[in-house]
Amino acid sequence: MRALITGGAGFIGSHLAEELLKRGNKVCVIDDLSTGRLENVNHLRSNPDFSLVIETVLNETVMDRLVSECDEIYHLAAAVGVELIVKSPVATIERNILGTDVVLRLANRYLRKVLITSTSEIYGKSEAVPFKEDADRVLGPTTKSRWSYSSSKAIDEFLALAYFKEKNLESVIMRLFNTVGPRQTGRYGMVIPRFVQQALAGKPITVYGDGNQFRCFTFVDDVVGAAIKLMASPNALGQVVNIGNDRGITIKDLAEKIVSMTQSSSEIVFIPYDEAYEEGFEDMRVRKPDLSKAAKLIGYRPEIQLDEILRRVIEYFKDQKEE
Ligand code: UDP
Numbered sequence: 001m002r003a004l005i006t007g008g009a010g011f012i013g014s015h016l017a018e019e020l021l022k023r024g025n026k027v028c029v030i031d032d033l034s035t036g037r038l039e040n041v042n043h044l045r046s047n048p049d050f051s052l053v054i055e056t057v058l059n060e061t062v063m064d065r066l067v068s069e070c071d072e073i074y075h076l077a078a079a080v081g082v083e084l085i086v087k088s089p090v091a092t093i094e095r096n097i098l099g100t101d102v103v104l105r106l107a108n109r110y111l112r113k114v115l116i117t118s119t120s121e122i123y124g125k126s127e128a129v130p131f132k133e134d135a136d137r138v139l140g141p142t143t144k145s146r147w148s149y150s151s152s153k154a155i156d157e158f159l160a161l162a163y164f165k166e167k168n169l170e171s172v173i174m175r176l177f178n179t180v181g182p183r184q185t186g187r188y189g190m191v192i193p194r195f196v197q198q199a200l201a202g203k204p205i206t207v208y209g210d211g212n213q214f215r216c217f218t219f220v221d222d223v224v225g226a227a228i229k230l231m232a233s234p235n236a237l238g239q240v241v242n243i244g245n246d247r248g249i250t251i252k253d254l255a256e257k258i259v260s261m262t263q264s265s266s267e268i269v270f271i272p273y274d275e276a277y278e279e280g281f282e283d284m285r286v287r288k289p290d291l292s293k294a295a296k297l298i299g300y301r302p303e304i305q306l307d308e309i310l311r312r313v314i315e316y317f318k319d320q321k322e323e
Contacts (some may be wrong), residue, residue, distance in 0.1 A: 001020075001025045001071050002027070002028070002069065002071050002072075003020050003026070003028070003070060003071070004029075004069075004072070004074070005027060005028070005029050005073075005074045006057045006073065006075045006085045006088070006265060007036060007057075007075075007076035007078060008029025008031055008032075008041065008052075009033060009037060009040050009041045009052070010029035010031065010076060010077055010080075011040070011050050011078075011147055011154055011181070011183045011220065012117075012176075012224070013076045013077075014041050014240060014314055015038065015102035015180075015181070015183070015184060015221065015223075016227060017044060017050065019221075019224045021044065021047055021049055026049045027044075027050050027118050028050075028066055028069070030057060030062070030063070030066055030087050031054065032054065032056040032077075033177075034091075035079075035081070035084070035184075035188060037188075043225070053066065053266055055101075056077075056219075057075075057077045057102055057103060057248060058094075058098055058104055058108075059094075063106055064106055064159075067106040067107060067112055068110070068190075070112060072114070072115075073103060073114040074114075074115050074117070074231070075100065075114060075117060076117045076198060077095070077099050078095060078096050078099065078117065078153075079092035081148070081188025082149070083188055083189025084188040084189065085146060085148065085149045086143050086145050086146055086281070089145040092149055093148050094152060096122065096149070096156060097152050097155050097156065097157070099244050100155075100156040100159060101159065102162050103213070104116075104159055104239075108163055108167055108169045108265075111170075111316050113170040113172075113231065114169070114253045115172050115174060115228075115230060116171060116172070117259070118158055118176070118240070118288050119150075119153050119174060119175060120175055120176065120177040120242070121137070121147070121149050121284070122137060122150055122153055122154055123135060123137055123287070124137050124139040124140070124147065124173060125138050125140065125285065126138040127285060127286055129286045129288040130246060130289055130290035131242065131287070131288065131289055131290060132242075132270035132290040133241065133242055133290075134232050137150070140282045146282060148248055150239065156169060157240060160173055161173070161238065161240075164237065164238040166203070166282060170237050170288040171237070171238065172233075172236045172238070173239070174227055175240060175241065175242050175244075175289075176223060176243055176244065177216055177242065177244025177245065177287055177288075178215050178217045179217075179219075179308065180192045180193075180207055180218065180313065181219050181220030182312060183220075190307075191215070192254070192258075192310070192313055193313065193317070195254065196258055196313050196314055197317055198266055198312070199258050199266050200264065200315055202266055203266060204266050204268070204269045205267065205268045206269060206271050207251055207252055207255050207270050207271070208270075208283070209256065209270070209273050209276075210270065211251045211252025211270060212285075213250065213283055213286070214249070214250050215251065215287055216244055216246060216248035216249075216287060216289065217308045217309055218245040218287050218302055218313075219245075219303075220244075221303075222300075222303055226241075226243040226300050227243075229299075229300070230243075230297070230298060236297050237296065239293070241292065241293055242288035242290060242291060243291075243294055244291065244296055244311040245289075245302040245306075246289055246302075248286075248288055249306060252268070256268065257306075259305075259308075259312075261314060262314055269303060
């Protein structure tokens with residue numbers, strides 16, 4: 001099988017590329033290195049089954065060739081990270097909606113199977129946890145730019161479902177919940193790399209808001225395994241599927257756990273959301289997936305839990321000198 005991974009030099013994409021190669025596939029990565037990094041895939045470049053194109057998915061001429069040459073497409077290229085999204089709303093909206101439009105149009109032209117990566121941001125500020133795929137979405141006003149991310153990914157989902165329904169395009173949508181692991185950078189706001197780096201440097205751990213917001217962290221290997229199974233599962237076609245971990249923690253407890261695991265001297269400081277992001281910023285209080293659909297369709301259960309995730313991320317940053 002020859003897989004095309006958009007955003008394949010990113011955190012999740014690079015792990016997916018590695019795993020697909022390990023399983024004997026050919027992998028082509030397209031990445032514009034906006035949030036992806038060459039370091040993530042450098043170790044794969046000597047593999048004859050691996051190829052890398054540094055280009056945006058919005059370049060339709062290049063994408064046309066790449067899609068025509070592959071058997072299946074994992075579409076991961078997107079604007080990611082709440083902080084980045086609040087800072088660059090135009091790029092978020094354009095990259096997410098226009099990028100997915102190109103991918104789906106070309107997948108349809110060459111009849112290629114496609115997996116669209118979506119997000120638990122879709123559920124917005126709903127507190128009806130655990131979130132089921134068909135639950136109502138609860139969003140803030142358009143004047144709060146955070147919600148542009150949720151809305152842009154919702155358009156991606158609508159478009160993929162529309163292609164499936166109207167044109168029988170083989171597509172599946174994977175909604176992710178706080179994926180973490182080695183190679184994730186703290187640069188765009190993600191909390192675990194941030195806290196681990198702060199703790200290792202003895203700097204203050206920056207908890208936003210009151211720290212009682214609740215998140216369920218999913219190890220990247222669990223996500224990669226699920227993506228490959230979803231792509232291979234005929235039952236998953238035309239479906240939206242949550243992939244995550246249903247055990248969670250508050251951000252305040254996460255900060256304490258990381259301080260203790262790194263034996264850090266860092267203090268924990270609380271920063272109001274207005275200061276951390278922008279005035280009037282609205283957070284999601286809880287994110288927790290209902291995983292029964294994923295279990296039924298592909299036998300999914302997350303295998304790696306938080307303590308082990310943190311051990312691996314701490315090891316990773318101890319070996320790095322970045323940022
Ligand atoms: N967060 C925090 N300090 C940081 C970065 C993030 O307290 O330095 C909080 C953030 O406000 C959110 C949670 O941690 O409530 C998870 O943030 P992340 O950006 O990792 O994921 P998301 O907001 O998309 O769930």
